[in-house]
Amino acid sequence: MTGKTHIAGGIAAGLAYAYVSGMDPIILSGAGIVGALIPDICHSGSKIGRKMPITSRFVNLVFGHRAFTHSLMFLVAMAFVLKAFVPFDAVTAGIIVGMASHYILDMGTRRGIQLFFPIDFRVRFPITTKTGSTVENFIFSLLALASFYYGYQAIYFYL
Template sequence: MMASGHQTVGVTAGLLSITLLPQVEYIPNGTLETILFFVFVLFGSLLPDIDTPSSTLGRKFWRALMYILLAAAVLYLFAPEYLETYREQLKVFVMLTFPLLVMVKSHRKMTHSVVFIGLLLFYHLVITYFFEVPPYYFVGFMLGVCSHLLGDYLTKRGIPFFYPISKKYFRFIITMRTGSSAEKIMVTVLSIWNVWYLISQVF
């Protein structure tokens, strides 16, 4: 599924969660909280494609990582005392980044599996251990990630849900090709529903 499709499905999942689970404490209530909630939904809806350097998020991630590594190399050569000053922060950064680098081998492998979801849950535990982060941010983020896997589950290629335990790809009974007319129709219908729902809530 294309990036725009993943984001549309993610927004739909976010709206459905707020509609169907209004009393759950992990769902945002205020306007600002709701906006931030959907920011995390949109980011999560693109994250699994971080394993593809040519994807919308992949390009930004790998470019930023290259800049960070270049800056670290320059500091190591000309100002090593700065690296020593931020030693603990760098350890946390490496700890959080290294698993992503290990799992990024090719498109729709580890980042489209239940192992990736488990890794994100682990990240959540680590981050909340060090910082106080409202839970609805993570809920929105995970909704986006899961909506991405659902979108690719509907494509003809499917997803390797149990990778690396099993390399078998799973897909829905009815599938569509990425970028096909069927996908565009589905995205258009969901977009219309999303806009209608938002307008109905305002007026």
């Protein structure tokens, strides 16, 4: 998936979580964007990889693409680190749900993700799509609609 689709997924996930949790939708959607971009630190051509090229190359050299940074191990490790060092639960929750949205979206690609790293087994959905395809653009549109819906709901109930 492209960066714009991951961003839309992070926003939608953050707003949906804000709706069910009652937490601040603005903080959750912003943190959801950050979380949705973090797993691609292993790809130097990604939005975050271009911003942090040295870190991106190092992570890719050590772990490869869609391996450790796309695993449950990384998700749990990030949850512990964020819980220990970030005093705001909404920021931690937003980053985690954004990362989870990234994983789900990348499971919809042909390559899938190494969800159970270090086990060399890729997880993907039975029906997949190619990055940048018309199907991905449709998914992006659905995520935008979900963002509007949950954004309205979350803000209405938060205020």
